[in-house]
Amino acid sequence: MAQFVNFLLLVSLIAFAPLCFCTKSNYGYLYPQFYDHSCPNAQQIVKSVVAKAVAKETRMAASLLRLHFHDCFVKGCDASILLDSRGSIISEKRSNPNRNSARGFEVIDDIKSALEKECPNTVSCADIMALSARDSTVLTGGPSWEVPLGRRDSKSASLSGSNSNIPAPNNTxxxxxxxxxxxxxxxxxxxxxxxxxxxxxxxxxxxxxxxxxxxxxxxxxxxxxxxxxxxxxxxxxxxxxxxxxxxxxxxxxxxxxxxxxxxxxxxxxxxxxxxxxxxxxxxxxxxxxxxxxxxxxxxxxxxxxxxxxGNISPSTGSKGEIRKYCRKINS
Ligand code: HEM
Structure with missing residues (x-):
């Protein structure tokens, strides 16, 4: 009998497991507590590096806010904008909206290296950008909000997507x-x-x-x-x-x-x-x-x-990866 009960338990666990891990919340598949156990200081680390960068140059707040926007409009918020050209990857940094214009990449690098020291292979570059955009807004006097987290990083970039999806200043x-x-x-x-x-x-x-x-x-x-x-x-x-x-x-x-x-x-x-x-x-x-x-x-x-x-087509679960360096894919 005990064996049968155990069997039933096992079957129901397997049947309902996907519900436990993949339930869509108000935020979609992302949620603010994503790193609470795996990297409890993650948000604090992002905030302190952003604060230092903005103290050094106030405009950096604007640049980091814009970076998140230019990332999200191309294949979703997946840090594709951060990839440099390498192998088959043609960087989005070359696109019309980004060339000689998008900035803040060094600040993202600094945040990533601080996070890799604290909890390696855990916090995605895409989440770093979403948090930096919120922190930049707050630091310049704007509103705050809880940032849903758990995005994963893309393994590719889209130069054509960057050129066509991001609105231009002379568009109607x-x-x-x-x-x-x-x-x-x-x-x-x-x-x-x-x-x-x-x-x-x-x-x-x-x-x-x-x-x-x-x-x-x-x-x-x-x-x-x-x-x-x-x-x-x-x-x-x-x-x-x-x-x-x-x-x-x-x-x-x-x-x-x-x-x-x-x-x-x-x-x-x-x-x-x-x-x-x-x-x-x-x-x-x-x-x-x-x-x-x-x-x-x-x-x-x-x-x-x-x-x-920030919730535009995030990669979650086993899609994408957690990049070690935001400028290049892992392998
Ligand atoms: C509605 C369509 C939008 C257009 C056409 C547009 C276009 C532009 C352009 C042309 C610039 C100046 C770039 C340069 O000359 O180097 C700029 C700057 C900026 N954009 Fe937008 N933008 C739009 C929406 C947004 C959105 C949705 C955000 C953020 C959520 C954003 C955030 C910013 C910020 C913060 C800057 C200043 C960046 C800096 O100083 O480094 N923009 N935008």
Missing amino acids: FQTILTKFKLQGLNVVDLVALSGSHTIGNSRCVSFRQRLYNQSGNGQPDSSLDQSYAAQLRARCPRSGGDQNLFFLDFVSPTKFDNSYFKLLLASKGLLNSDQVLFTKNEASMELVKKYAYNNELFFEQFAASMVKM
Whole structure:
């Protein structure tokens, strides 16, 4: 009899085991406690390295936040953006959105090497990026949120995916929204996440067209405040100065707040992709107004949309790997 009971127990364990390990939670297959036992200090280590890097250069917070976005839009949040070109891998760092623009790779390396010392082969590069994006937001005064964890790292990169999936600053509102929808994100996510442009910089080359020849008619963008446009032209000439930097939110460039949305109301968005949020679509315009008037609402939605973005097609279980070095696959 005892043997039969044991047999029944074994059968039910096997039958229900997948439920125990693969149950989808509110966060999908990721959950914030993922490293609680395997690397209890993981979050603290990430935070302290990010804090040091941001103390050294405030802009690094913006760069790390953007890195997570550019990773998630290409094959999901799998750290594919971190891979250097090697063997059959062509790095996403070469793509149009990333070339001479994406930064923060050394900070991710520093975090990874600190984590490898504490708990080898345990914390993925993809999770490091998700945590760094949250910590960067908090360090600059933005909202905090619990980061669902357990992503695994990809063994490949996609240069073409990086070129086609990440929206460009001169894309139309519709194209940008379509690119978000392809990732399972909606207009609310688009507007809230664009609020990231409350910190960080853009190069002249990313918005020059607006200053001189918006629609191929030799005229500047009429939705751009003309005195602001004149200031921009002073350091972003018709040709040359491509790499000259400008604050995305010139009122409070290092503070994570809703001033980005207030600037859109005043026709002082820096990128065309910023200003179209307030000129081309009714739903988007309403959201911009809401966030401009209500910082708390912006913070709440931003946190929720960051969790949603961080949940784009994560590799879990036995897919992918935990890279030893974020810049290369293990074998
Ligand atoms: C909606 C479509 C978006 C477009 C077209 C866009 C485009 C751009 C461009 C062109 C730059 C300047 C790059 C350069 O000139 O080097 C930039 C910077 C930045 N973007 Fe976006 N972006 C978008 C959405 C987002 C999202 C969703 C996030 C984060 C969740 C984000 C975070 C940032 C940050 C923080 C910077 C400043 C980076 C730094 O200073 O290093 N952007 N973006």
